[in-house]
Amino acid sequence: MSYTIALAGNPNCGKTTLFNELTGSKQHVGNWPGVTVDKKEGTYKKNKEINVLDLPGTYSLSPYSAEEIVARDYIVKEKPDAVINIVDGASIERNLYLTVQVLETGIPTVIAMNMMDEVERRGDSINCNKLSEILGVPVVPIIARSGKGLDELMKEAQKVATGKKAPGQLQIFGNDIEDAIEEVKGYLTEGTEEDRRWTAIKLLEGDEIILESLHPDTSKLIQEIVQKMDSKCDGDTEAAIADKRYQYIGQIVKKAVKKSHTGHMETRSDKLDKILTNRVLALPIFAVVMYILFAATFSESFLFIPDLPSPGVWLAGIVETAWGALTDLVEGGLTSLGASDWALGLVLSCMDGVGAVAGFLPLVLVLFLLLSFLEDSGYMARVAFVMDRIFRHFGLSGRSFIPLLMGFGCSVPALMASRTLENDKDRKITMMITPFMSCGAKLPIYMMFAVTLFADSNQTLIVFGIYMIGLLVAVLSAFLLGKLIKGDEVSNFIMELPSYRVPTLKSVLIHAWEKVKGFAIKAGTIIFGSTVLIWLLSNFNFSGMCDMEESFLASIGNVIKIIFIPLGFGDWRASVGVVTGWIAKENIVATFGQLFGGVSDEVVEAVSAGEEALPAITAVFSPAAAWAYMAFNLLCMPCFAAVGAIKREMGSWKWTLRAIGYQMATAYVVALVIYWLFGLFY
Amino acid sequence: MTLKDLRPGDEGKVVSIGEKGPARRRIMEMGVTPGTMVKVVKVAPLGDPIEVNIRGYELSLRKEEAMRIVVE
Numbered sequence: 001m002s003y004t005i006a007l008a009g010n011p012n013c014g015k016t017t018l019f020n021e022l023t024g025s026k027q028h029v030g031n032w033p034g035v036t037v038d039k040k041e042g043t044y045k046k047n048k049e050i051n052v053l054d055l056p057g058t059y060s061l062s063p064y065s066a067e068e069i070v071a072r073d074y075i076v077k078e079k080p081d082a083v084i085n086i087v088d089g090a091s092i093e094r095n096l097y098l099t100v101q102v103l104e105t106g107i108p109t110v111i112a113m114n115m116m117d118e119v120e121r122r123g124d125s126i127n128c129n130k131l132s133e134i135l136g137v138p139v140v141p142i143i144a145r146s147g148k149g150l151d152e153l154m155k156e157a158q159k160v161a162t163g164k165k166a167p168g169q170l171q172i173f174g175n176d177i178e179d180a181i182e183e184v185k186g187y188l189t190e191g192t193e194e195d196r197r198w199t200a201i202k203l204l205e206g207d208e209i210i211l212e213s214l215h216p217d218t219s220k221l222i223q224e225i226v227q228k229m230d231s232k233c234d235g236d237t238e239a240a241i242a243d244k245r246y247q248y249i250g251q252i253v254k255k256a257v258k259k260s261h262t263g264h265m266e267t268r269s270d271k272l273d274k275i276l277t278n279r280v281l282a283l284p285i286f287a288v289v290m291y292i293l294f295a296a297t298f299s300e301s302f303l304f305i306p307d308l309p310s311p312g313v314w315l316a317g318i319v320e321t322a323w324g325a326l327t328d329l330v331e332g333g334l335t336s337l338g339a340s341d342w343a344l345g346l347v348l349s350c351m352d353g354v355g356a357v358a359g360f361l362p363l364v365l366v367l368f369l370l371l372s373f374l375e376d377s378g379y380m381a382r383v384a385f386v387m388d389r390i391f392r393h394f395g396l397s398g399r400s401f402i403p404l405l406m407g408f409g410c411s412v413p414a415l416m417a418s419r420t421l422e423n424d425k426d427r428k429i430t431m432m433i434t435p436f437m438s439c440g441a442k443l444p445i446y447m448m449f450a451v452t453l454f455a456d457s458n459q460t461l462i463v464f465g466i467y468m469i470g471l472l473v474a475v476l477s478a479f480l481l482g483k484l485i486k487g488d489e490v491s492n493f494i495m496e497l498p499s500y501r502v503p504t505l506k507s508v509l510i511h512a513w514e515k516v517k518g519f520a521i522k523a524g525t526i527i528f529g530s531t532v533l534i535w536l537l538s539n540f541n542f543s544g545m546c547d548m549e550e551s552f553l554a555s556i557g558n559v560i561k562i563i564f565i566p567l568g569f570g571d572w573r574a575s576v577g578v579v580t581g582w583i584a585k586e587n588i589v590a591t592f593g594q595l596f597g598g599v600s601d602e603v604v605e606a607v608s609a610g611e612e613a614l615p616a617i618t619a620v621f622s623p624a625a626a627w628a629y630m631a632f633n634l635l636c637m638p639c640f641a642a643v644g645a646i647k648r649e650m651g652s653w654k655w656t657l658r659a660i661g662y663q664m665a666t667a668y669v670v671a672l673v674i675y676w677l678f679g680l681f682y
Numbered sequence: 683m684t685l686k687d688l689r690p691g692d693e694g695k696v697v698s699i700g701e702k703g704p705a706r707r708r709i710m711e712m713g714v715t716p717g718t719m720v721k722v723v724k725v726a727p728l729g730d731p732i733e734v735n736i737r738g739y740e741l742s743l744r745k746e747e748a749m750r751i752v753v754e
Binding site for chain 1: 699702704705706707708709710711712713715716718723724725726727728729730731733737738739740741742743744747
């Protein structure tokens, strides 16, 4: 017979480490339906009959964040055969707050008392037998990082799962609240005894989701009971319940935990934190960490050493070279077999499509190796702590800093980094504005115009100006979107600053691997499909294969150029550039090279490096139109790879289309304003 | 006196926590309940938020939120 065992626990309690230890490589990551919360499942490596499910980390089972709703719905509705509740022994009181709520659900439970090594190091001791006696469920001491105690833990978990023994009722609430619970229970008809008790407690806590699910008459009666209770509890039953739970926890901790020091004792982590978030040193250290994060992923001269590629760039180079060689090989093979032009073209375009996906994988891999290190070590929480003051003004949290910074390198990994944002609204806004950070691929477009049209001006200033436009639009968008998008919670900054820990190699590798795999599969299909489609459009017309000038794309360009007339670049070639830019922004330069004079590859390369001008474009673009064109391509829909990343992270087409729609509209309006403003000067 | 008035190193006992609402709920869930000892560890480099030690772990909150927590 097979069982499902769910892991529940606070964030940073070692839950993911335990999950990795239990399942090894036998795990897969999906999404919970409707929300962007990872759903991790696997089988226990020592017994294939046991499914292990990693619930999102939560502090409570109240329904106030997507994670909490997912965790509690799973426990209460799906009813796993057993729950393993992981408790961080080093901050046992706060962790037990979730424990008492898990026990309220009546699901068979085992408590895994984690971080026993850290507890010992502090000179404290936890009496697990005593705790087990009080709570009425097995309590197993473990050290998840080293795998100690896991066999014992799983043995106990199997025992409670087969025994189906519900934990007994704890004496937490006192007479007043217990009476109210009984009264509410009287109105509930569905579910077992434990279900009804749990539902009654949640209703007294003012749980709106459950209240709405009831018959209107019942819910009215229950609201009356809650109001009556409120007046008994200083106007707030919910607070009284939280208080009672913590009082109860205080009592049991007194009985089962021996502390060597009373009050606060300085740990190693505290000492490290004194340096890392020191008033003077925090910002310089932060700048160095962010530089390393950015440079290791994107830099061509890593650590300021000329021509030393960073790990990300180096790996990307290898992938590109290898893919190029493979493409040549296939091309040679097909030609010698006498394949027709279009068959050859189709195969090569498919290979380009796959290559476009593959080229991003090294960047995603390197960035996420580093990001998981920062996350698991506890520094990520400090990033938010340090940057919160600044980002709050834009309606965002300090954690948005990382995706936005990465956006200057490449939007794809940057968008995926937005997953570290806890608040759903912050995450959406951050994803919508991340592409406004001008990525590396957009630089050649600016260089091309700077050299050709602004040869006499300061070209650095022009490029800088465009970057500033992006930043400004991003800041204004954050304000605007903050007002438009409905948030599910009030923005606050009540956050745990977890102890610093050396991450385990296994966790870091597994996390990075998941990201790479997820991107390749989910985003890959979108990138591949769009790349092939644009290739077909730019190489075919009704009579078969043709040059780009006569292709479907050219015809499309001739139609959509009307839209761009108010922006100053109502030209079919400029319009085609916008479209090919969606495959990859640097494509715009190659398209221009081809359409404005059919220059060779070397010239195109020189143009994108800002070494040579492309004089033919001066006939189409006035300086004001060039500014408008640069701004439009900076702000409009990012490349398909980034759209794929947005789709993956938003988890919904609706929000993906909203993001694209917003970016398109912004690009149009900003380019219009710029064309008009610059028209006054030039 | 509120938690915001405490300086790094100062310790106080929580008396009450602001008004009913999601922020208060969150604060209480994180262990800030009446009668608990809370110690201010430090202030962020830019002056806000603050870091406190409560129930043996570190919690950060904005001054705006700390202002609503009455301590003695």
